[in-house]
Amino acid sequence: MTRDSETVEREALGFNKNLTYRLTRLQNKLNAQAAQILRNHDGPTLTDWRILRILNSLKQSTLAEIVSLTNMDKGQLSRRISALVEQGMIHAQPDVDDFRKQNLTISETGRAAHERVLPAMRARRNHLANEISEEEYATFLSVLDRINTAANNRDF
């Protein structure tokens, strides 16, 4: 397969150049693949993986921060965090200065689960980024940034 067979036939069509259409399409594929990898390695679900990954990087965070970092739904996040706490993957401690907050940290169990699948996930990431030059990637991220900003600066 030299290139996407599915795009060849009808690629002249307008919607195929549409931004959100293309993003969604790629996103659907990437999510499915990531979920597959995690399943193959008896890892966490994709959502839980993302939470663990953030807590692994940040050392400590809160639900609200994860919401703003990911744009996930806070309801769902609340439920996933409860489950992860119950599984011993993360720890939750009430904040001393603000009793509404829960300070979240990754546990040793969580870190181990994270590190078990990390190589496969990293290999995948490298594979995906392989064909893209530094310069292109910078442009790409910059475009994402500006779309993101544009999305923020609008009331619907």
Added chain:
Amino acid sequence: MTRDSETVEREALGFNKNLTYRLTRLQNKLNAQAAQILRNHDGPTLTDWRILRILNSLKQSTLAEIVSLTNMDKGQLSRRISALVEQGMIHAQPDVDDFRKQNLTISETGRAAHERVLPAMRARRNHLANEISEEEYATFLSVLDRINTAANNRDF
């Protein structure tokens, strides 16, 4: 807000430059906004909108083609198509040469629903694309393409 408040504080972190992380994050926001617009205009759901949009462009298609165009799940698509047929938004006719296929076309009702929300969706699209030059957009799409190809050329 001069730029994303949420990215300022911790943007030096590794995961913030990660491709799939950034895609997902943006995608989550864009989807939520698109869904909001559709709701505000008493339009179809986002998923149904995408189906209608494709059928509006293609004049005729099949479930399998929409799957390959969008990477949606065929099970869900099957159910949404049934619902849309029941609502009179699209027509489904068995293919004469291949009795497995159903040829799908948008109905007048469907087209009207599509056109009712189209201006708002188009305005949003223009707003999002506004700050991006032709050249950058070309690079952006090219990068998406190569990621997509890379995702295809790997077994997990």
Added chain:
DNA sequence: ATAATTTAGTTGACCTATCAACGGAAAATG
């Protein structure tokens, strides 16, 4: 201080998405 507003997180109800298993029809193989 007290009231109004904002912020952090939880919960319920519902909808959507996903995977796997299946049926029948067409195509490919022998």
Added chain:
DNA sequence: CATTTTCCGTTGATAGGTCAACTAAATTAT
């Protein structure tokens, strides 16, 4: 031409995502 294989689509079971309503704590305003 019979049989395996592939392809198109449906269905069941279940997990995940979304919206809105809510409690409680903190902040801001009066």
